[in-house]
Amino acid sequence: MIEQELKMIPAREPPKMAVGVIAWLRGNLFTGPLGTAATLLIIYGLILTVPPLVQWLFLDATWFGASSQACNREGACWAFITARLDQFIYGFYPSEEYWRPNLFFAQLAVLVGWLSIKSTPWKKWVLGYSLVIMPVVSWFLLYGDIFGLAKVDTHQWGGLMLTLLLALCGMIASLPFGVLLALGRRSDMPVIRSLCTAYIELWRGVPLITVLFMASVMLPLFMPVEVSFDKLLRAMIGIIMFQSAYMAEVVRGGLQAIPKGQFEAFDSLGLSYWQGMIMIVLPQAMRLVIPGVVNTFIALFKDTSLVLVIGLFDLLAIIQAGLNDPKWLGNSIEGYLFAGFVFWIFCFGMSKYSQRLEQQLHQGH
Structure with a gap:
C-alpha cells in the first residue's frame, strides 16, 4: 500500500501552446497588439515586393547573350554578367x-x-x-x-x-x-x-x-x-x-x-x-x-x-x-x-x- 503511494507519476507533455510552432509565433511575431500589427504590416509589404522581385530577378531574366539586344526587358539582363x-x-x-x-x-x-x-x-x-x-x-x-x-x-x-x-x-x-x-x-x-x-x-x-x-x-x-x-x-x-x-x-x-x-x-x-x-x-x-x-x-x-x-x-x-x-x-x-x-x-x-x-x-x- 505504501509502495503504491510512493510511486512516481510519469512526466506529462507540456501544453501545445507552450512549445512548437505556435509558441514560437506567439513569442516572436505576435507578442501583443503592437507586435501583431507590425508583423502583419511586414507580411503585407513582403507580399507586395517579393513576387515581382523574384519575377524580375529569375523568371523573366535573360541569362546568356552577346549584347543587351538579346535581353528581355521585362526581366534582369544577367547576360551582361555571364558574358x-x-x-x-x-x-x-x-x-x-x-x-x-x-x-x-x-x-x-x-x-x-x-x-x-x-x-x-x-x-x-x-x-x-x-x-x-x-x-x-x-x-x-x-x-x-x-x-x-x-x-x-x-x-x-x-x-x-x-x-x-x-x-x-x-x-x-x-x-x-x-x-x-x-x-x-x-x-x-x-x-x-x-x-x-x-x-x-x-x-x-x-x-x-x-x-x-x-x-x-x-x-x-x-x-x-x-x-x-x-x-x-x-x-x-x-x-x-x-x-x-x-x-x-x-x-x-x-x-x-x-x-x-x-x-x-x-x-x-x-x-x-x-x-x-x-x-x-x-x-x-x-x-x-x-x-x-x-x-x-x-x-x-x-x-x-x-x-x-x-x-x-x-x-x-x-x-x-x-x-x-x-x-x-x-x-x-x-x-x-x-x-x-x-x-x-x-x-x-x-x-x-x-x-x-x-x-x-x-x-x-
Missing part, C-alpha cells in the same frame, strides 16, 4: 595564364577552410604560412618573371582578383603594425608614445582617397630616380598605413579593458615587458577585440574599391568600365547588384567566422 564574367574576375589578365589566378583562389580557399574547420591539425603552421609565406608566393605566382613564369604587369591585374589581393595584404600587414602602434601609444617612454600618437591621429584624420592620391603621386618623389615603384605596391602601402592607424585604436581598446592586476602579475613573475605582453596580456586583449578587428577588416575590404582613383581596376571599377561598352548600355542595375552581392558574400563570411571564433575563444569571466 563578361572572366573580366570581372581576372581583369585584363592574359586568358592563357588564368591557371595562375585560379591557383591563387584555390590556395586561399584551402587555407581559409583549413583554419575554419576546428578538427584540422597543424593550425599554427598553416596560420604562419598564411601570414608570412602565402602573400609572397601569391605575388610571384601572379606577377611571374621567375621559375619560367611569364611576366604579367600589375596594370593588367583587376577584378575580383585585385580586390582580394589588396584586402588580404592590407589585413595581414595592418594587424601586427596596429598592435605595435597600440603598444607604443600606451608606452611609458614619452618619445615612443608621442610618435605613435601622432602617427595614429594623422592617418585617422585623412580620408583614404587622399592617402591613395598621395601614395600614387607623392611617394615616387621620395624615391631615387632610377627606382621605379609599382603603382599597385604604392596603393598597398597607402592602404596598410591607413588601416593600421584604425587597427591600433581597436587593439588599444582591448588593452585598456585588461585589469591592471594582469600587468602586475607578469611583473611579479619576473617576466620582461615583451614576455608579459605576448604570453599574458595580448592573448586576452585580442580575444576581446575580435568584433572590432573584423569590423575594420570588413571596412578595408569595401574600401578597396577606392583604388579606381589611381587607375587600378578592382571589381567595382571593372564593372563600371563594362557598363560603358556600347553593347551593354543600360545594364547598370544588374552590374551593381552583382558587385554588391559579391561584396556581401565575403563580408558576411568574415562576420560569421568572427562570431564562431568568439564562441571558440570565450572562456567566461
Whole structure:
C-alpha cells in the first residue's frame, strides 16, 4: 500500500501552446497588439515586393547573350554578367595564364577552410604560412618573371582578383603594425608614445582617397630616380598605413579593458615587458577585440574599391568600365547588384567566422 503511494507519476507533455510552432509565433511575431500589427504590416509589404522581385530577378531574366539586344526587358539582363564574367574576375589578365589566378583562389580557399574547420591539425603552421609565406608566393605566382613564369604587369591585374589581393595584404600587414602602434601609444617612454600618437591621429584624420592620391603621386618623389615603384605596391602601402592607424585604436581598446592586476602579475613573475605582453596580456586583449578587428577588416575590404582613383581596376571599377561598352548600355542595375552581392558574400563570411571564433575563444569571466 505504501509502495503504491510512493510511486512516481510519469512526466506529462507540456501544453501545445507552450512549445512548437505556435509558441514560437506567439513569442516572436505576435507578442501583443503592437507586435501583431507590425508583423502583419511586414507580411503585407513582403507580399507586395517579393513576387515581382523574384519575377524580375529569375523568371523573366535573360541569362546568356552577346549584347543587351538579346535581353528581355521585362526581366534582369544577367547576360551582361555571364558574358563578361572572366573580366570581372581576372581583369585584363592574359586568358592563357588564368591557371595562375585560379591557383591563387584555390590556395586561399584551402587555407581559409583549413583554419575554419576546428578538427584540422597543424593550425599554427598553416596560420604562419598564411601570414608570412602565402602573400609572397601569391605575388610571384601572379606577377611571374621567375621559375619560367611569364611576366604579367600589375596594370593588367583587376577584378575580383585585385580586390582580394589588396584586402588580404592590407589585413595581414595592418594587424601586427596596429598592435605595435597600440603598444607604443600606451608606452611609458614619452618619445615612443608621442610618435605613435601622432602617427595614429594623422592617418585617422585623412580620408583614404587622399592617402591613395598621395601614395600614387607623392611617394615616387621620395624615391631615387632610377627606382621605379609599382603603382599597385604604392596603393598597398597607402592602404596598410591607413588601416593600421584604425587597427591600433581597436587593439588599444582591448588593452585598456585588461585589469591592471594582469600587468602586475607578469611583473611579479619576473617576466620582461615583451614576455608579459605576448604570453599574458595580448592573448586576452585580442580575444576581446575580435568584433572590432573584423569590423575594420570588413571596412578595408569595401574600401578597396577606392583604388579606381589611381587607375587600378578592382571589381567595382571593372564593372563600371563594362557598363560603358556600347553593347551593354543600360545594364547598370544588374552590374551593381552583382558587385554588391559579391561584396556581401565575403563580408558576411568574415562576420560569421568572427562570431564562431568568439564562441571558440570565450572562456567566461
